Amino acid sequence: MRRRLIASTLAVVLVVIGVFGLSLVLVESRAIESTAKDGVDSEAVRLTGVVENRIAAGEPIDSSGLGRQIAEDRFAVVRVPGHPQVRLGTRPEGSVLSSTQHGDHGVTVTVEESRSTVSQEVGRTLLVILAVALLAVLAAVALAVLQARRLTSPLTDLAETAERLGSGDPRPRHRRYGVPELDRIADVLDASAERIGRMLTAERRLAADASHQLRTPLTALSMRLEEIVATAEDQEAVKEEAAIALGQVERLTDVVQRLLTNSRDPRSGSAVDFDLDEVVRQQVEEWRPAYQGEGRSMVLTGARRLRAVGTPGAVAQVLATLIENALMHGAGTVTLHTRVTGTQAVVEVTDDGPGVPPDLGTRVFERSVSGRNSTGLGLAVARDLAEADGGRLELLQHRPPVFALFLAQEITPQPPPDDVVG
Structure with a gap:
């Protein structure tokens, strides 16, 4: 493309220079020849006047008296009746410019100048025009190269940006080139890069959330299956543990469904009015065996018959995360306390452990921030x-x-x- 731009620009400049250059050569040639002819005519008129003045003054008409009246590159012939013909200068060879003037006393003066002088002047003018044309061509080539670089470099850069987008690098470059059409393409590519970046971030976030949210129900399900194995001789206990395991499977299914729904439309909610006591009690029952296995206990205190607005599965997942964190990072008894403040129902989860390091503070809710060796996603x-x-x-x-x-x-x-439930 760069070569085509340079070639097209140079072709236009050459055509313009050719048209105007030829016209200028013709005009200048005619002007030089016309000026030379006018000079010869003026010389003949002037010499005629000189001769007539010498005749009127009675001075001799000869080459010695008139020798200084003619230019070196010209030749003149003076004819006066009753006087010999007078020749001034050296007669030129070849084609000449000639002018003949007649005076009042029968004087005839003929002045000649070689056309080679005119040709030399035309040649010098032509060289000047060619030099100017050459400079114009060089300037045109330089401008064409600059213009081609200004257009092709942004196109190459835009092609690299599109290739990066295709290879999975969605970072926008925010480069502009001062050409409206190219800047428009850059705007579209940057907007596409931002959209692709948001999509990739959402996909990665979905994968991270899914892996983390599925881990908790799977852990609880694993514990229930272990309970079934441990109580295989007690049929009633097996049925009870199997029912709890089925409940875990249903929760796991609900988590997957919610994740898929949020990935399609994050704004779609499923909040309902539900029994908060039932969700809290369910989490206590599910996690109590794990705490007992660690020699720890769980306590449920606070208000009863609470109802709240939300998604039961999401609330259960939040409580499961808090309880699991207390099991992994806390110590002693874990207490779930329910209360009412204003128009809100509150569930507090606390333990006797060392707590959250002061340097973390509220940053514990940020992704990838963890005070212990964990994922930082929970x-x-x-x-x-x-x-x-x-x-x-x-x-x-x-x-x-x-x-x-x-x-x-x-x-x-x-x-x-x-009241207190132990």
Whole structure:
């Protein structure tokens, strides 16, 4: 493309130079010849006047008296009746420019000049025109190269950007080139890069969330299956544990369905009015065997007959994340305390462990931030799940750690005095 641009620009310049150059040569040639002819005529008129003045003054008409009246490159013949013919200068050879003038006393003066002088002047003018044309061609080539580089370099850069997008690198380059059409293409490519980047981020986030959210139900399901194996001789216990395992499978199915729904439309919600007591009790029952295996206990305290607005499966997932974190990173008894504040139902999860390091603070809810050797996704995913249905997850206290899940409440309960379930 660069060669074509240079060739086309150079062709246009050569055509323009050829048309105007030839016209200028013709005009200048005629002007030089006309000027030379006028000079010869003027010389003949002037010499005629000189001769007539000498005749009137009675001076002799000879070459010695008139020798200085003629230019070196010209030849003149003076004819005066009754006087011999006078020749001035050297007669030129070849083609000449000639002018003959007649005076009042029968004087005839003929002045000649060689056309070679005119040809030399035309040649010098032609050389000047050719030099100017050559400079114009060089300038045109330089401008064509610059213009071609200005157009082709952005196109090459845009091609590289498109190739990077195709290879999976969605970073926008934000380069502009001062050419409206090329800048428009760059805008479209940058916008496409940002959209692709958001899509890839969403896909990676979905994969991370899925892997983390599926791990907790699978862990609980594994524990229930281990309980079934341990109580294989007790048929009633086996049935009970199998029913709980089926509940875990249903939760796992709900998590997968919710993840797929959010990946299609993150704004689609499934918040309903549900029994918060049932969800909290379910989590306590599911995680109690794991705590007993570690020699620890779980306690449920606070208000009863609470109802909240949200997605039961998401609330269960948030509580499971908090309980699992307390099992992995905490110590001592884990307490789930339910209460009401204003129009919100609150579930607090606390333990007797060292809590959250001061340098982390609220950053524990950021992705990839972890004070221990973990993925750093659990609390971030839990907060996203809580906020998806209008709730929120907060760290109320660092030591001992107190995490609180706030949920909207449509029905304000009249709870009895706090009781304790061990």
